[in-house]
Amino acid sequence: QTLWPLFHQFPTLVNFAPEHWRAYREANERFCETLLAHLRDDDVVWIHDYQLMLLPQMLRERAPQARIGFFLHIPFPSSSIFRLLPRRAEILRGLLGADYVAFHTYSYLQNFRASALRVLGVESRMDAVEDASGRLVRLDALPIGIAPADFTDLLDKDEETRKRLDSLRARYSDRRILLGVDRLDYTKGIPERLRTFRRLLRDAPHLKGRVVLIQVAVPSREVIPMYQELRQEVDELVGKINGEFSTPDWSPVVYLRRGLPRAELVALYAAADLAWVTPLRDGLNLVAKEYVACQREGAGVLVLSEFAGAAAEMGEAFLVNPYDEEQTAEAIARALSLPEDERRERMTALHKRVLRNNVFAWGERFLANLASAAEARAARPPEEPRPLPFDEAVAAFRTARRRRLLLDYDGTLVPYTRRPQDAVPTESLISLLARLAAQPANTVAVVSGRSRDVLERWLGGVRGLWLAAEHGATMRPPDAREWELFRPGSTDDWKERVRPVLEHFVDRTPGSLIEEKEFSVVWHYRMADLEFGEWLANELVSTLEQMLAETDLRAFRGRKIVEVKPLWANKGEVLARLAEHDAGAPAFCLAAGDDRTDEDLFARLPPDAWTIHVGGNRTRAKFYLSNPEEMRALLDALAHADEPVAASATEG
Numbered sequence: 001q002t003l004w005p006l007f008h009q010f011p012t013l014v015n016f017a018p019e020h021w022r023a024y025r026e027a028n029e030r031f032c033e034t035l036l037a038h039l040r041d042d043d044v045v046w047i048h049d050y051q052l053m054l055l056p057q058m059l060r061e062r063a064p065q066a067r068i069g070f071f072l073h074i075p076f077p078s079s080s081i082f083r084l085l086p087r088r089a090e091i092l093r094g095l096l097g098a099d100y101v102a103f104h105t106y107s108y109l110q111n112f113r114a115s116a117l118r119v120l121g122v123e124s125r126m127d128a129v130e131d132a133s134g135r136l137v138r139l140d141a142l143p144i145g146i147a148p149a150d151f152t153d154l155l156d157k158d159e160e161t162r163k164r165l166d167s168l169r170a171r172y173s174d175r176r177i178l179l180g181v182d183r184l185d186y187t188k189g190i191p192e193r194l195r196t197f198r199r200l201l202r203d204a205p206h207l208k209g210r211v212v213l214i215q216v217a218v219p220s221r222e223v224i225p226m227y228q229e230l231r232q233e234v235d236e237l238v239g240k241i242n243g244e245f246s247t248p249d250w251s252p253v254v255y256l257r258r259g260l261p262r263a264e265l266v267a268l269y270a271a272a273d274l275a276w277v278t279p280l281r282d283g284l285n286l287v288a289k290e291y292v293a294c295q296r297e298g299a300g301v302l303v304l305s306e307f308a309g310a311a312a313e314m315g316e317a318f319l320v321n322p323y324d325e326e327q328t329a330e331a332i333a334r335a336l337s338l339p340e341d342e343r344r345e346r347m348t349a350l351h352k353r354v355l356r357n358n359v360f361a362w363g364e365r366f367l368a369n370l371a372s373a374a375e376a377r378a379a380r381p382p383e384e385p386r387p388l389p390f391d392e393a394v395a396a397f398r399t400a401r402r403r404r405l406l407l408d409y410d411g412t413l414v415p416y417t418r419r420p421q422d423a424v425p426t427e428s429l430i431s432l433l434a435r436l437a438a439q440p441a442n443t444v445a446v447v448s449g450r451s452r453d454v455l456e457r458w459l460g461g462v463r464g465l466w467l468a469a470e471h472g473a474t475m476r477p478p479d480a481r482e483w484e485l486f487r488p489g490s491t492d493d494w495k496e497r498v499r500p501v502l503e504h505f506v507d508r509t510p511g512s513l514i515e516e517k518e519f520s521v522v523w524h525y526r527m528a529d530l531e532f533g534e535w536l537a538n539e540l541v542s543t544l545e546q547m548l549a550e551t552d553l554r555a556f557r558g559r560k561i562v563e564v565k566p567l568w569a570n571k572g573e574v575l576a577r578l579a580e581h582d583a584g585a586p587a588f589c590l591a592a593g594d595d596r597t598d599e600d601l602f603a604r605l606p607p608d609a610w611t612i613h614v615g616g617n618r619t620r621a622k623f624y625l626s627n628p629e630e631m632r633a634l635l636d637a638l639a640h641a642d643e644p645v646a647a648s649a650t651e652g
Contacts, residue, residue: 057097164267400588437464520565
């Protein structure tokens with residue numbers, strides 16, 4: 001009642017309750033516990049469908065080296081729909097625990113990428129996305145197939161199937177069979193199909209008595225009121241159509257509300273002149289492929305909803321919008337009047353594709369791609385970060401006589417905010433920095449892209465704290481009144497050339513803005529549409545690179561920003577200034593940041609430094625923490641590291 005309607009884009013039918021979420025999580029945990037009891041090092045874990053979307057990450061946390069694949073058998077909705085889910089971030093993080101995640105279609109894959117960007121802020125490529133640790137998760141579109149021989153062998157070898165087929169052809173020898181086969185589910189569009197059929201009979205009176213719609217509706221989830229109402233609606237529509245159009249020797253609708261034996265179903269597929277497969281939304285729809293597999297003579301026609309995932313690979317079908325009764329009825333009439341040679345041409349192409357892209361080929365491709373993704377993860381370069389060993393870092397800090405802490409601000413000490421001016425430090429953060437800076441063994445510097453006015457206003461009152469503004473272009477030693485310029489006498493004439501370009505992109509991007517600082521100009525797009533903003537950010541950087549090629553200026557991509565600044569204004573240069581102050585290298589050095597601008601600092605630090613990347617994406621840092629909350633927890637532990645451990649009550 002939550003995930004099924006939401007993923008099929010029926011948001012008004014969603015019923016979310018906290019106790020249902022707890023049950024869902026518990027079910028995933030039970031699967032995880034059972035898996036772990038049996039899991040061996042060389043095993044492959046293939047997780048299927050929306051019931052187990054938390055399981056990949058649960059398993060990854062307990063068995064980091066496990067080879068895990070996930071396939072979603074239903075649609076992945078648009079990000080605007082997915083974001084209605086109260087536990088949306090947990091679902092995405094759960095899926096990103098896999099090595100390989102595959103969907104039926106590229107549109108579902110794109111929806112997943114857009115949701116990861118909008119909900120988690122995670123950027124991705126078409127074929128891969130990084131989780132918070134920088135681990136690469138491969139993405140793919142891999143539509144499932146069927147086992148064609150399960151159907152065709154019955155036509156060739158099963159006597160009962162042949163008898164049923166002959167009986168159907170004899171019974172309907174003077175009529176065209178239209179066939180619908182569905183679960184009795186609101187996503188399948190059965191009421192819409194019946195209403196369209198009624199319109200077809202009204203608008204095309206020559207078809208009366210010449211066509212029959214055989215609708216198979218397999219009961220589903222009948223204890224849920226919504227499904228009970230659907231069953232009643234379908235019963236009433238069938239009754240109305242038959243009551244309005246029937247004659248003594250013809251009923252327009254044959255309604256079978258039950259599951260059919262395979263032999264009976266295959267005979268129906270082979271006998272039907274037209275398969276009417278028009279779900280309102282469907283992950284793929286295998287009925288369309290089953291029908292095509294049974295149409296070896298090429299006489300049938302497939303009418304398929306454009307909202308079924310199968311539409312992406314079955315272009316020879318008549319694609320329709322099932323909500324549009326008039327145009328769908330016209331498509332049915334046209335399909336029935338199609339010349340035989342065109343019918344056979346369309347069906348032959350579909351038939352070959354269904355045979356070739358069968359379920360066995362699908363399974364082999366999935367497992368091969370999963371093996372490749374798992375090998376790539378296992379062979380990742382050693383410089384990629386690993387989770388910070390928290391206790392080891394605190395112990396190393398405690399035993400060091402001199403320590404240096406270099407801390408980024410936005411995204412490291414505080415979370416990002418939609419408006420830059422809203423990222424004001426809390427009293428607890430100020431108190432934490434003050435405690436660290438007050439310890440004689442510590443040199444603590446906040447090295448930020450913020451302007452010196454902002455840093456002075458927010459952190460200038462913290463005694464003993466170094467401040468470096470605009471990525472190190474200017475610094476203020478502890479408790480000093482004046483800021484020192486890294487390169488005195490530099491001019492900002494270049495801003496006049498750059499500003500019009502940035503203003504043009506502000507005009508193109510609602511919600512974006514320009515921030516002008518002493519040594520740089522920044523285009524912010526955090527409040528803009530994220531996908532549109534990412535696209536234009538790439539274009540802007542490309543434009544600026546050409547403009548600035550012969551200068552000492554560069555355009556840098558940051559977290560939802562593009563910043564133009566001199567090459568000499570980088571965080572790596574801060575180290576030289578601090579080295580003059582410290583009179584020798586410290587025994588413990590820690591640098592933490594979340595952005596591309598922090599990579600300059602990580603690159604300049606010695607191999608034994610504790611470099612920490614906060615969040616996802618690739619980095620030179622050796623370790624990572626997931627978010628600013630974890631970073632502040634580390635700093636809090638460091639701030640209390642020198643306190644004596646309380647003696648236990650049992651000690652003498």
